[in-house]
Amino acid sequence: MKKNKEIEKLFDCKLIITSEYAEKEKKLHISIYYILVILIIVGLIIVNYSSPNNIFFDKNGSFQWIGVTSIIALFTFVYSIYSTNKKNKYDVISKERIRWINEIKQQVAELLVSLNKYYDIVQNCGNKNILEPDSQKRQLLKDKYHDEANSLIEDIDLKVEILLMSFADNVDNKQMIDSINNTSAWVNSFNKYWTWRENAPFSVEFSFDDIPIHNLRTVSRDYLIREWHRAQRGE
Secondary structure, three states: OOOOEEEEEOOOOOOOOOOOOOOOOOOOOOOHHHHHHHHHHHHHHHHHHHOOOOOOEOOOOOEOHHHHHHHHHHHHHHHHHHHHHHHHHHHHHHHHHHHHHHHHHHHHHHHHHHHHHHHHHHHHHHHHHHOOOOHHHHHHHHHHHHHHHHHHHHHHHHHHHHHHOOOOOOOOOHHHHHHHHHHHHHHHHOHHHHHOOOOOOOEEEEEOOOHHHHHHHHHHHHHHHHHHHHHHOOO
16 A cells, blocks of 8 residues: 655755845945044144244245144154054954954854764765665664764754854844754754654655755855954954
C-alpha cells in the first residue's frame, strides 16, 4: 500500500540580497576646520573694512606683512589644536574598533564554517536516503548522520551565544542579531527531521535550504565593512 506523502518546510526566511548595513552614496561632509577658517576669514574681512585702520596697509599705503603673518599664525594654531584632538580621538576609537571588528570577523567565520558542516551532513543524509528503498536501513543511516550532526550542536550554540554577547540590543544592530538568531533557529528546526521515523504510517518529505547561512554572511559582511570605514574615519 502506497503511503500518503506530505511536504513540510523546516525553516523559512527571506533571502537578504542587500542588508541594511550596505553603504550608500556618501553625503558631503565639511570639515570643522574649514568652517572655522572660513568664519575667521569672513570676520577679518568685516573688521578690516569696517575699521578706519586697515590691518594689511599702514597709513602711508605700504603693505604690512605682519598682518599676513598673524593670520597664518592664527590659522596654524587653530589647525594644530583641531588636528591634535582629532588624532587623539582617532587613535583611541579607531584602534579599539579595528580590534573588535577583527574579533567579530573571526567569530562569524567560525560559525559559518560549523553551519556549513551541519548543512552538508543533512544534505548527505537526504541524498543517500533517497536511494535506499528499505525503511529500516534508511533509519539506521539517518541515526548515523544524526550522531554526526549532534556533535556540532554544542559548538554552534556556543559560537552563537558568544556573537550575541558582542552586540548591544538596539535598533542599529537588529538585523545583525536577527541573522545570528535565525541560524540557531534554523539548526533547531532539523530536530523534527532527525526524530521522524522512517517506518511511520505516512511519508513526510522535509524541505530545507541554507538561506540563513547566506543571510548571516551577507549581513555580517556589510556590517563589518561599514564599521571598518567608520574606524578609518575615527568615528
